[in-house]
Amino acid sequence: MAIIETHGLGYDYIRRDDDGNVSGITRAVNNIDLEVEKGEFIAVLGGNGSGKSTLAKHINAILYPTEGYVLVDGKNTKDEDSIWDIRQKAGMVFQNPDNQIIGSVVEEDVGFGPENMGIPTGGIWERVEESLKTLGMWEYRKHSPMKLSGGQKQRVAIAGVVAMHPECIIMDEPTAMLDPSGRKEVIRAARALNDVEKVTIILITHYMEEVIYADRVFVMEKGEIKMTGTPREIFSRVDELKDLRLTVPQATSLAYELKKSGMISLPDGILSEEELVREICRSYSIM
Amino acid sequence: MSIILDHVNYIYSKGTANEIKALDDVCFEIKDADFLGLIGHTGSGKSTLVQHLNGLLRADSGHIYFDGEDIYDKDFEMKKLRGKVGLVFQYPEHQLFEESVFKDVCFGPKNMGLSNMETEVAAYEALKSVGFPEELYYVSPFDLSGGQKRRVAIAGVLAMKPRILVLDEPTAGLDPEGREEILGMVRDLHDMQQITIVLVSHSMEDVANNAKHILVMDKGRVFMEGTRSEVFSRVKELEEIGLAAPRVTYIMHMLKDKGFDVDITATTIPEARDSILKAVKL
Amino acid sequence: MMDITFGQYYQTESRLHRLDPRVKLAGTLIFIFSLFITQNISCYIIATIFLICVVLLSNVPPLMILKGMKPIIMIMLITVLFNLFLTPGIPMVSFWRFTITEEGAKNAAFTAVRLMYLVTGSTILTLTTSPNNLTDGMEKGLGFLKLFKLPVHEIAMMMSIALRFIPILMEETDKIIKAQTARGADFESGGMIRRAKALVPILVPLFVSAFRRANDLALAMEARCYHGGEGRTKMKPLIYKAWDIRAYVVLLCYISLIIIFAIYNPI
Structure with missing residues (x-):
């Protein structure tokens, strides 16, 4: 069963001047049809301004479609009665770790969502403990978020969403402001949630290395989905990606260059370093 | 034009219980027209170090010589140094404040005491050299896209005509094309105007693709220093302090282990490609 | 990097720290009120004993509390001087153009003590209550204002x-x-x-x-589903414990004693 469905989704950003008159309309996303199954790990790629954040905000019912509709677990986001249900089912993690942590103590922040849902006190504590342990942040529960590293803050933010027991978590460029080790922490956490807890993950990013673990990749440009497929399918189309302001992982890029220079027996869409080395060994062994 | 750091020490929250030694006996030289990559784990002292280069932070002990002059001398003009050593902070677009792009870029040269005419010429040249479109000179900087804002902010520093440009994570938060645009612009500044560049980055690929020399910091100390291939050939040591070599270097190491005669000091994709092609005799 | 502990919270374990913030808020208000209703020595003796007990219970180094006095030293000095020289009454000492009256000396002393106690009382509140705890206490303690x-x-x-x-x-x-x-x-x-x-x-x-x-x-x-206070539960709800009730009783005794002594001044 699909956890998320969009049909002909379109959204206009309307700018208004000081008097409230419409001064410009920008179509941020256009005609998007997609279906995400329960338990999938989806990556959404796209340059700045490609509409990927706008799409994300529709799934969490923060924005409402101008055209078409979005269904989360069968509920229409336009239906006002189900808005809190949808926000609980589809949690959202944002880019800036500082601007999404509400509590002054880690455990209080994680408890914020369950408090809003009206969970009884005992239940809140259970959820806080369980989600902080899942994210490996239990020992930091009494800390002030100020004293944590970027990766740790982002894990607290994810724990805050996990404590609401969502079916699906949308991560809107959660690694964009982190250093390499923080990025690894967050991606590892996302993969573990997907593998172990079977939470559907929609990861929005522009770091190519982060999408190779996804089940499916959507590539967006100018508000539309331009490519869909497995990471291998997507990364075998290097030239198209370049046209969409994107790059490919280093190993893929090197393989592509080698192939262009004559090593024609290398397959398309190599994702990892090990794979590239294996393929070179197979075709060009000096033995 | 060079900067020499001579046994520089800096301690945060000195005299309190949470004293941190941010710089520990740092010695090195930035030579004229160099392109230096500065790498290190978060908290290794990189940011503290770059703030010493233009006198924003004052060392607790040690000396810094700019062009042979001790910058801690009483009659040394700190303001002049700030113009000569341009420092672009992380997310520099957060410092924009004027009502138009052009006015914002004028802020630096005006502070340097240039006349109105000179200021405007400097601002114009700076915006030109970061490739900022002329038709947007008079719009509000707050209406620009993220990448454009960052260009304006860098132009704001360039307009002071620095001889050394220090950039702290200039590509943070940008998409791949935005990153490449900024790095290409920095390369141009170095190649065309011979500006000395210090690039602080977390991306080994960015450093490998651009820097001539690399300085590695760890726990406030200079951990390693050398040319690109010298530094990145010491993969094991880099990993010990939580860093890594560029991904292609790992591929080269793996191929070498499999018996291919490849150059393990290759750090960029073209270098790796050429070396592999040679090894498989194509 | 600046390290500012807003409201000067002092992290430690003490009975006062564990006290419900509502009790502490009420206590502070009662203490301030008690300082204003009277001007006789016996009342001040009771207030002093009360304050000393509270300081001892708080486990906060007294020096920390005295530090809170720093910003008001100037104000204190000015009010003391005004009281000292400008209160009419029976002259005690006089030199050059200034005269100190008996009433002036008494007023000055009381004002100084009152100001000092005022600051100490509220400093102890912020030193023993974390900012979050304090806002929680205010939200629940002032909940009746919702009616307005x-x-x-x-x-x-x-x-x-x-x-x-x-x-x-x-x-x-x-x-x-x-x-x-x-x-x-x-x-x-x-x-x-x-x-x-x-x-x-x-x-x-x-x-x-x-x-x-x-x-x-x-x-x-x-x-994260925030939609105002309606239907919201609390992770750390404020619930009165036996110790809090006892504290209220102590506060009640204190204020009654002050009122009695203010009316029938025994000294």
């Missing part, structure tokens, strides 16, 4: 968010100052007007950033 259409929950939420963002904005200010200094900005020289003008390059980016953060935070809160 006062958005008590919203105000408390605003206060706790402000407390969370103060250190972030301080750090941000520091960064902006450095970035503008790197562009040759000068915040130290020049007259008043020039200095005020020099603040523009700091204030504009700071406001822009504060608004951006506020916007982000509002989105993040909505995404």
Whole structure:
């Protein structure tokens, strides 16, 4: 069963001047049809301004479609009665770790969502403990978020969403402001949630290395989905990606260059370093 | 034009219980027209170090010589140094404040005491050299896209005509094309105007693709220093302090282990490609 | 980096720390009230004993508490001097143009003690109550104001968010100052007007950033199902314990004693 469905989704950003008159309309996303199954790990790629954040905000019912509709677990986001249900089912993690942590103590922040849902006190504590342990942040529960590293803050933010027991978590460029080790922490956490807890993950990013673990990749440009497929399918189309302001992982890029220079027996869409080395060994062994 | 750091020490929250030694006996030289990559784990002292280069932070002990002059001398003009050593902070677009792009870029040269005419010429040249479109000179900087804002902010520093440009994570938060645009612009500044560049980055690929020399910091100390291939050939040591070599270097190491005669000091994709092609005799 | 503990909370274990913030708020108000209803020595003796007991119970080093006095030393000095020299009455000492009257001396002494106790009392409140705890206490303790259409929950939420963002904005200010200094900005020289003008390059980016953060935070809160105080449960609800009830009894005894002594001054 699909956890998320969009049909002909379109959204206009309307700018208004000081008097409230419409001064410009920008179509941020256009005609998007997609279906995400329960338990999938989806990556959404796209340059700045490609509409990927706008799409994300529709799934969490923060924005409402101008055209078409979005269904989360069968509920229409336009239906006002189900808005809190949808926000609980589809949690959202944002880019800036500082601007999404509400509590002054880690455990209080994680408890914020369950408090809003009206969970009884005992239940809140259970959820806080369980989600902080899942994210490996239990020992930091009494800390002030100020004293944590970027990766740790982002894990607290994810724990805050996990404590609401969502079916699906949308991560809107959660690694964009982190250093390499923080990025690894967050991606590892996302993969573990997907593998172990079977939470559907929609990861929005522009770091190519982060999408190779996804089940499916959507590539967006100018508000539309331009490519869909497995990471291998997507990364075998290097030239198209370049046209969409994107790059490919280093190993893929090197393989592509080698192939262009004559090593024609290398397959398309190599994702990892090990794979590239294996393929070179197979075709060009000096033995 | 060079900067020499001579046994520089800096301690945060000195005299309190949470004293941190941010710089520990740092010695090195930035030579004229160099392109230096500065790498290190978060908290290794990189940011503290770059703030010493233009006198924003004052060392607790040690000396810094700019062009042979001790910058801690009483009659040394700190303001002049700030113009000569341009420092672009992380997310520099957060410092924009004027009502138009052009006015914002004028802020630096005006502070340097240039006349109105000179200021405007400097601002114009700076915006030109970061490739900022002329038709947007008079719009509000707050209406620009993220990448454009960052260009304006860098132009704001360039307009002071620095001889050394220090950039702290200039590509943070940008998409791949935005990153490449900024790095290409920095390369141009170095190649065309011979500006000395210090690039602080977390991306080994960015450093490998651009820097001539690399300085590695760890726990406030200079951990390693050398040319690109010298530094990145010491993969094991880099990993010990939580860093890594560029991904292609790992591929080269793996191929070498499999018996291919490849150059393990290759750090960029073209270098790796050429070396592999040679090894498989194509 | 600046390390500011807003409201000067002092982290330690003590009976006073564990006390319900509502009791502490009420206690502080009662103590302040007690200082104003009387001016006789016996009342002050009781207040002094009470204050000493509270300080001992708080486990906060007395020096910490005295530090809280620093900002008001000037005000204290001025009020004491005014009282000392400008109160009419029976002359005690007089030199040159000044006369100190008996009433003046008494007034000055009382004012000094009263001000000191006032500050000490409220300092102990902030030293023993974490900012979050304090806002919780205010939200629940002042809950009855909802009857007068006062958005008590919203105000408390605003206060706790402000407390969370103060250190972030301080750090941000520091960064902006450095970035503008790197562009040759000068915040130290020049007259008043020039200095005020020099603040523009700091204030504009700071406001822009504060608004951006506020916007982000509002989105993040909505995404986590925040919809005001209605139907919201508490992770750390405030529940009175036996110790809190006993504290209320002590407070009641204290204020009754003060009132009795104020009416029938035994000394």
